[in-house]
Amino acid sequence: MAEPAEIRFASGHGAPPGYWLLLGGTGFVGRTLAEMLCRPGHDEGPWLLAPTRHMGHGLAALGALPRVDVIEADLYDDVALARLVAGAAAVVNLIGILHGSDDDFEQVHVALPRRLAAACHTAGVRRVVHISALGATADAPSRYLRSKAAGEAALREAGLDLTILRPSLIFGAGDHLLNLFAAVQRLAPIVPLAAADARFQPVWVDDVAEALARCLARPETIGQTYECTGPEVMTLAELVHAAGEFSGHPRPVVALPPAVAKLQALLMEWLPGEPLMTRDNLASMQVPSVAHPGMPGLAALGIQPTPLAAVAPGVLGGGAGSARLGSYRAHHE
Numbered sequence: 588m589a590e591p592a593e594i595r596f597a598s599g600h601g602a603p604p605g606y607w608l609l610l611g612g613t614g615f616v617g618r619t620l621a622e623m624l625c626r627p628g629h630d631e632g633p634w635l636l637a638p639t640r641h642m643g644h645g646l647a648a649l650g651a652l653p654r655v656d657v658i659e660a661d662l663y664d665d666v667a668l669a670r671l672v673a674g675a676a677a678v679v680n681l682i683g684i685l686h687g688s689d690d691d692f693e694q695v696h697v698a699l700p701r702r703l704a705a706a707c708h709t710a711g712v713r714r715v716v717h718i719s720a721l722g723a724t725a726d727a728p729s730r731y732l733r734s735k736a737a738g739e740a741a742l743r744e745a746g747l748d749l750t751i752l753r754p755s756l757i758f759g760a761g762d763h764l765l766n767l768f769a770a771v772q773r774l775a776p777i778v779p780l781a782a783a784d785a786r787f788q789p790v791w792v793d794d795v796a797e798a799l800a801r802c803l804a805r806p807e808t809i810g811q812t813y814e815c816t817g818p819e820v821m822t823l824a825e826l827v828h829a830a831g832e833f834s835g836h837p838r839p840v841v842a843l844p845p846a847v848a849k850l851q852a853l854l855m856e857w858l859p860g861e862p863l864m865t866r867d868n869l870a871s872m873q874v875p876s877v878a879h880p881g882m883p884g885l886a887a888l889g890i891q892p893t894p895l896a897a898v899a900p901g902v903l904g905g906g907a908g909s910a911r912l913g914s915y916r917a918h919h920e
Contacts, residue, residue, distance in 0.1 A: 605633055605674075605675070605676030605677075606633050606634040606635065606636050606674060606675055606676065607624075607633050607634070607635050607636070607675065607676060607677045607678075607679060607803065608636050608638075608671055608672060608675040608677070608678045608679070609621060609635055609636065609637045609679050609681065610638065610662060610678065610679065610680045610681060610682050610703070611679075611680065611681030611682040611683070611718075612635070612636075612637030612638070612639075612649065612655075612657075612679075612681065613637055613639045613644060613645045613648040613649060613657070614681055614682075615757070615759075615761055615762060615763075615792060616681050616718065616757065616792055616795055616796060616799075617637065617648075617679075617681045618648050618649065618761075619759065619792045619793060619795075619796040620679070620681075620796040620799050620800065621635055621637065621649055621652055621655050622652060622796075623793070623796045623797065623800055624654075624800060625652045625653055625654060625655065632654070633654075633676060633677075634654050634655075634656065635652075635654060635655045635656070636655075636656050636658065636671065636675070637649055637655060637656070637657050637658070638657075638658050638659070638660040638662060638667075638671055639657055639658070639659060639660070640659070640660075640661070641659070642657065642659040645657035645658075645659070658671075662682070662699065663694070663699070663702075665702060665705075665706070668702060668703065668706050669706045669709060669710065671706075672703070672706040672707055672709075672710045672712055673710045673712075675710075675712050676712070676714065677712075677714035677715070677716065677803055678703065678707065678712060678714070678715045678716075679715075679716045679717075679718075679799060679803070680699075680700065680703060680715065680716070680717045680718065681718050682695060682699060683695065683696060683718065683720070683735070684696070684731075685731065685868065686861060686862055686865050686867070686868070689730060692730045692731060692733075692734035693734060695734075696731075696734035696735050696737065696738040697734050697737040697738050697741060699738075700717065700738040700739075700741045700742050701738075701741040703715070703742070704741060704742055704744075704745035704747060705745075707745070707747060708745060713747055713748040714747070714748045714803075714809075715742060715747045715748065715749050715750075716749075716750045716751075716752070716799055716802050716803055717738075717739070717742055717749065717750070717751050717752070718751075718752050718754065718795075718799075719735045719736075719738065719739050719751050719752065719753045720732060720735045720753055720754065720876075721753045721754065721755050721788075721814060721816070721874075721876045721877070721878075722753075722871070722874035722875070722876055723735035723736040723739060723753065724736050725737070725740075727871075727874060728870040728871070728873050728874065729867045729868070729870035729871035729873075729874075730867050730870075731867055731868070731870075731871050732871055732874060739751055748806075748809045748810075749809065749810065750802045750808045750809060750810070750811055750812075750813070751811075751812040751813070752795065752798055752799065752802070752812075752813050752815050753812060753813070753814050753815065754790050754795050754814075754815035754816070755787050755788040755789060755790050755814075755815065755816045755817070755876040755877065755878075756787040756788075756789045756790070756826075756876060757789070757790055757791075757792050757795055758789050758790070758791060758792065758895060758898065758899070758902070759791055759792030759793060759898060759902065760792075760901075760902050762792065762902070764826070764830075765826070765829075765830045765833075765899060765902060765903060766830075766902070766903070767863070768826070768827045768830040768831070769830045769831065769833070769834035769836070769903050771838075772827075772830065772831040772834065772836040772837065772838040773834065773836045775838060776838060776839075777838055777839045777840070777841050778827055778831075778838050778839070778840045778841065779841050779843055779851070780823065780824060780827060780840050780841065780842055780843060781843050781847075781848030781849075781851055781852060781864060781869060782823055782848060782869055782872040783822065783823055783824040783827075783840065783842035783843070784822050784823070784824065784842070785822065785823045785872035785873075785875075785876075786820055786821070786822055786875040786876065786877055787820070787821055787822075787823065787826065787875075787876045787877070788816035788817050788819065788820050788821075788876060788877045788878055789816075789817045789819075789821060789826065789895050790815050790816050790817040790885075790892060791817065791892070791893040791895075791898050793893070794815065794817075794885055794890055794892055794893055795815050797888075797890055798813060798815055798885055798888050798890060801888045801889070801890070802888070805888075808888070811883060812882070812883070813882075813883050813884060813885070813887060813888065814878045814879065814882045814883070814884045815884065815885055816877065816878045816884055816885070816892065817892045817893065817894060817895065818892045818893075818894050819894060819895065820877050821895070823872070824840045824842060826895075827840050828840055829895060829896075829899060830899070830903065833899040833900050833902070833903040834903040848869060849866060849869065851864065852864045852865055852866045852868065852869050853866060
């Protein structure tokens with residue numbers, strides 16, 4: 588993996604002053620945020636730097652955007668991380684995993700934020716916006732949620748100018764969940780579903796990106812934690828049914844008993860590649876991923892949450908749905 592001896596920007600003039608460093612900028616939320624920050628109305632915004640482990644993937648994701656530089660770097664190398672942070676005015680940490688071992692969750696969700704805090708302290712960079720997750724607490728039933736809470740704590744303890752966003756399940760073009768369940772229903776006559784009654788408040792990726800952009804632009808959001816949720820609470824079964832309806836292949840959903848669900852998740856963990864479901868995912872879904880009364884959310888940032896039905900047809904069904912999706916995107920420009 589290349590380690591940047593110096594940061595070289597496509598501008599050809601060295602590092603523009605005060606760039607924003609997007610950790611995880613080539614991912615689902617990061618791509619949307621970078622695109623949003625390059626739309627009309629953001630023309631005078633800062634340069635964006637997006638490190639990636641794989642240059643080809645990074646260029647495919649962000650290479651066509653103006654004022655965005657993609658650089659190959661290992662964020663788990665302290666020297667490389669320090670060089671990336673050194674010229675930044677702000678850092679956005681979008682890096683997270685859904686599956687993995689105890690060591691994986693510790694490295695990504697806890698050790699990386701701790702190392703990021705140390706790099707910011709050394710470089711004198713104070714502004715950090717961090718994506719966590721709804722339900723993240725130290726006593727949560729899953730490694731995922733406990734590690735997310737520990738990562739939040741590591742950044743808070745560093746005394747940074749920190750803003751934390753806790754989204755529920757994020758949907759949009761290129762998401763994994765809606766497209767996965769739509770694909771399953773194109774092929775399978777029924778959908779056997781674990782944790783069918785798990786509750787979410789699904790939020791559009793553009794709304795999350797808009798929240799990130801507004802937090803970066805507004806000093807009054809420092810010290811705040813925002814819960815990013817959509818306007819409706821849905822069970823997992825309802826989400827799966829919606830994916831089938833909007834893709835044109837609705838199938839019956841069969842809820843699995845808890846013991847069978849755990850067995851299904853265990854078998855999926857043994858399959859090669861990234862598992863579709865793990866026992867830790869099931870444990871996470873014991874905690875409703877819904878907004879808590881009294882906590883600031885998207886409305887506190889002046890964002891009206893977008894309903895699933897306004898976006899999913901454009902993501903999965905095309906046609907009139909695409910037009911509706913375009914109108915919602917235009918609303919954010």
